[in-house]
Amino acid sequence: MTKIDISDMLTSYDKKNLTIATVCSHSSLQIFNGAKKEGFKTLGISVGEQKKIYDAFPLGSPDEHFIVDKYTDIAKYAEELREKNVIVIPHGSFVEYLGADNFLKMDLPSFGNKKVLIWESDRKKEKQWLERAGLTMPQQIKDPKDIDRPVIVKYHGAKGGKDFFVAKTYKEFTKRIIKNKRYIIQEFVLGTRYYLHYFYSPIQNNAYKLSKGSLQLLSMDRRDETTIDEVQRLGSIAELEELGIHPTFVVTGNIPIVMRESLLPKVFKMGEAVVEKSIELFGGIIGSFCLETVVTEDLDFKVFEISARIVAGTNPYISGSPYSEFIQPDLSTGRRIAQEIKYAAKNKLLEEIIT
């Protein structure tokens, strides 16, 4: 199958009649709600009986439901979707359900720079990007025999913290490790977690100025992770581990949070560095992204991950956050994405923000 050029796709589009589409999951209620507020038509792609759920939230439900047998079929319907002037908004579940390869191959205009997937989905490349940007990541331990402090073991491609575990010694590591799965070992950073939600516009200069375009901080959250966040209700982790009960890191929800204002300069510096390095490496990250951080008692940020699109941690803020309220009342990340597309369409800049 030959790839269709993005500019050819967009040439055939009726720019006054664009449809914002995404997969019905993750942050889709917010994306549809934000798109509707900006006057777009909306389309929700789903497998099976999702519509019933969205009917319960009329202001967050898409105008049209597009039901497929399986998510990997979306590519098959690309032509039909293009006839509806669809621009897709990727979110974590969208990319996961489809698979990064299929997502990259999909002949549909997509908000953001698809190339970011290559840098984000490979832990080695992600580390290169963030460290070359000057961010501090938790120290990595190459050989499990060198474990001399609490570490967290993460599997490649694992979603939502699945099967991650904490070990304090090599012996603990060998007891818990799942054979034949690729993993990395990171020092377990003690501190408080902040998941920072940025928005980078390469085409608007109305926020924190970068070499090209500008950066906003729209909100931040803390993830609620089971069982690590509640396990202490039963006893100390050490006690429970003796009984064979180990804390896990599966995300179940998100909690709104604000940070000491004096830390904001560091937050912007990190965001700036990540964007500037991305421009150098692959033409630039576009739109929403999230740095997942731990702030230590010395008020240093350690960044353990980047998500290069809208994160579910923005969901508590559908009517604005304690940060976005200082930009514009009632501004969610979903709405901000819609605004960017609207601005680009009006100023003939869609190719700058869509791939």
Ligand code: AMP
């Ligand atoms: P991740 O999949 O990398 O986002 O990690 C899942 C969860 O594990 C995070 O949300 C954190 O709660 C925790 N975590 C990840 N890396 C570290 C680290 N180096 N130190 C402490 N906690 C971590």
